[in-house]
Amino acid sequence: xxxxxxxxxxxxxxxxxxxxxxxxxxxxxxxxxxxxxxxxxxxxxxxxxxxxxxxxxxxxxxxxxxxxxxxxxxxxxxxxxxxxxxxxxxxxxxxxxxxxxxxxxxxxxxxxxxxxxxxxxxxxxxxxxxxxxxxxxxxxxxxxxxxxxxxxxxxxxxxxxxxxxxxxxxxxxxxxxxxxxxxxx
Amino acid sequence: xxxxxxxxxxxxxxxxxxxxxxxxxxxxxxxxxxxxxxxxxxxxxxxxxxxxxxxxxxxxxxxxxxxxxxxxxxxxxxxxxxxxxxxxxxxxxxxxxxxxxxxxxxxxxxxxxxxxxxxxxxxxxxxxxxxxxxxxxxxxxxxxxxxxxxxxxxxxxxxxxxxxxxxxxxxxxxxxxxxxxxxxxxxxxxxxxxxxxxxxxxxxxxxxxxxxxxxxxxxxxxxxxxxxxxxxxxxxxxxxxxxxxxxxxxxxxxxxxxxxxxxxxxxxxxxxxxxxxxxxxxxxxxxxxxxxxxxxxxxxxxxxxxxxxxxxxxxxxxxxxxxxxxxxxxxxxxxxxxxxxxxxxxxxxxxxxxxxxxxxxxxxxxxxxxxxxxxxxxxxxxxxxxxxxxxxxxx
Numbered sequence: 001x002x003x004x005x006x007x008x009x010x011x012x013x014x015x016x017x018x019x020x021x022x023x024x025x026x027x028x029x030x031x032x033x034x035x036x037x038x039x040x041x042x043x044x045x046x047x048x049x050x051x052x053x054x055x056x057x058x059x060x061x062x063x064x065x066x067x068x069x070x071x072x073x074x075x076x077x078x079x080x081x082x083x084x085x086x087x088x089x090x091x092x093x094x095x096x097x098x099x100x101x102x103x104x105x106x107x108x109x110x111x112x113x114x115x116x117x118x119x120x121x122x123x124x125x126x127x128x129x130x131x132x133x134x135x136x137x138x139x140x141x142x143x144x145x146x147x148x149x150x151x152x153x154x155x156x157x158x159x160x161x162x163x164x165x166x167x168x169x170x171x172x173x174x175x176x177x178x179x180x181x182x183x184x185x
Numbered sequence: 186x187x188x189x190x191x192x193x194x195x196x197x198x199x200x201x202x203x204x205x206x207x208x209x210x211x212x213x214x215x216x217x218x219x220x221x222x223x224x225x226x227x228x229x230x231x232x233x234x235x236x237x238x239x240x241x242x243x244x245x246x247x248x249x250x251x252x253x254x255x256x257x258x259x260x261x262x263x264x265x266x267x268x269x270x271x272x273x274x275x276x277x278x279x280x281x282x283x284x285x286x287x288x289x290x291x292x293x294x295x296x297x298x299x300x301x302x303x304x305x306x307x308x309x310x311x312x313x314x315x316x317x318x319x320x321x322x323x324x325x326x327x328x329x330x331x332x333x334x335x336x337x338x339x340x341x342x343x344x345x346x347x348x349x350x351x352x353x354x355x356x357x358x359x360x361x362x363x364x365x366x367x368x369x370x371x372x373x374x375x376x377x378x379x380x381x382x383x384x385x386x387x388x389x390x391x392x393x394x395x396x397x398x399x400x401x402x403x404x405x406x407x408x409x410x411x412x413x414x415x416x417x418x419x420x421x422x423x424x425x426x427x428x429x430x431x432x433x434x435x436x437x438x439x440x441x442x443x444x445x446x447x448x449x450x451x452x453x454x455x456x457x458x459x460x461x462x463x464x465x466x467x468x469x470x471x472x473x474x475x476x477x478x479x480x481x482x483x484x485x486x487x488x489x490x491x492x493x494x495x496x497x498x499x500x501x502x503x504x505x506x507x508x509x510x511x512x513x514x515x516x517x518x519x520x521x522x523x524x525x526x527x528x529x530x531x532x533x534x535x536x537x538x539x540x541x542x543x544x545x546x547x548x549x550x551x552x553x554x555x556x557x558x559x560x561x562x563x564x565x566x567x568x569x570x571x572x573x574x575x576x577x578x579x580x
Binding site: 026029030036037038039040062063064065066069158 | 189190191303304354355356357359360361362363456457458459460462463542544545546547
């Protein structure tokens with residue numbers, strides 16, 4: 001069994017974190033030639049309540065369906081859900097991607113473990129609404145190279161139509177470029 | 186050309202059912218299998234599926250309606266889960282006794298009380314004796330493929346027995362993965378419309394769903410028993426024929442992984458099989474001879490396969506996501522019964538795990554193999570053990 005990349009998504013019900021986990025899984029498998037599983041935290045779903053979603057990506061078929069414990073990447077769509085204990089859930093080379101408008105709050109945390117983006121702001125500008133899931137998936141791709149931009153955009157066509165598709169593709173692209181440039185600084 | 190979709194186990198069952206073109210779908214939506222019948226309702230609505238969709242008021246009525254359509258010789262599907270399965274339990278016996286070849290998907294979930302919506306096998310295993318064929322699948326592709334195969338098995342004129350297709354709640358039903366969707370014309374050719382001489386017919390009137398007397402009841406039950414027992418060979422033939430057309434086979438009644446030279450074998454149902462294989466790969470790298478025997482059909486029960494495959498093993502462990510209170514896990518009882526016919530007694534342990542959705546991590550699978558090793562080295566081990574029990578016990 002090869003290495004499995006494990007990603008955990010934090011958001012609130014209605015913010016689209018499960019959709020993000022699926023979009024990434026579809027991009028990696030259908031358009032990226034890999035194998036993927038995407039699943040929500042099992043249980044009841046409520047709008048506004050904290051929710052978890054997961055994506056597993058690997059070069060070989062993923063047989064292990066047990067819970068994700070140590071993550072390669074943790075993506076936080078809603079900053080109020082972030083807890084510094086998340087750092088202990090990371091694998092050694094792992095990274096947390098957080099949606100924040102106040103990056104100075106995270107200055108005391110090792111910069112190699114964090115990628116920050118003002119996703120709410122970017123979503124408001126590009127999508128005209130504060131739905132950050134596509135921005136955060138673009139940021140994940142830019143910061144970590146877990147998935148190519150091309151595969152993500154191809155998968156997006158299955159999730160959005162018309163003007164919404166155009167806007168979300170733009171959101172993914174802008175977030176990707178922003179996060180990629182942040183990493184190169 | 187076949188296409189690939191990134192979909193859930195629920196979606197995969199719905200796609201398989203669409204390709205099988207049932208005449209009638211009767212359903213009452215219960216969480217968390219709801220998505221299967223929701224998708225099918227959408228397909229009927231958008232006319233990509235030409236089925237009669239009966240919205241009934243309960244699971245009991247859903248299966249009753251299915252018996253009606255089955256009696257007419259119509260291809261028939263329903264889906265349920267957990268408490269819903271128990272609510273229709275009375276009709277399970279009616280449907281199998283009436284030999285109506287209904288296909289029903291069940292999302293395996295825990296039973297109340299305490300209330301739980303999470304997965305385990307207590308629902309379907311409690312219904313093992315109701316005369317249905319029971320299939321347990323491991324991933325979304327197998328879910329779709331077995332949805333199609335289920336109709337071929339149920340409707341085979343030597344079988345004419347309803348089939349329950351079991352998917353682990355959440356771990357399969359709500360997990361998304363890549364699934365190949367066969368082409369409609371290939372499915373049409375492989376699974377022609379259901380034709381039966383035993384349908385209600387104005388031109389050939391017959392009595393169906395009748396009463397019996399002590400003088401003939403045993404004979405009806407014997408025929409049911411024979412039909413399910415004889416289905417073993419038919420299930421293997423159907424799996425092999427499906428493989429010839431669609432390129433995927435699943436091994437028939439069981440699927441053995443590295444059992445040939447295995448000293449220690451885990452026997453399990455459903456989605457935990459994948460975690461077992463992952464651990465077995467790790468153990469093999471350490472030079473430990475571990476194997477997995479996945480049971481795909483609980484009825485008919487693959488007794489001969491289990492005896493043959495475990496013949497050279499030193500010890501086996503059965504993982505049960507259920508418990509027959511006051512005794513042991515139901516899968517263990519069945520495996521033990523098969524192996525008792527084999528003169529060379531081996532160590533057999535039962536691990537109760539994954540109840541009410543509890544995770545079964547890789548470390549626990551490794552622990553099971555360690556305990557088998559302890560057992561054959563004459564260390565004391567419990568025959569029935571609740572895995573990862575978080576309470577103090579005095580045993």
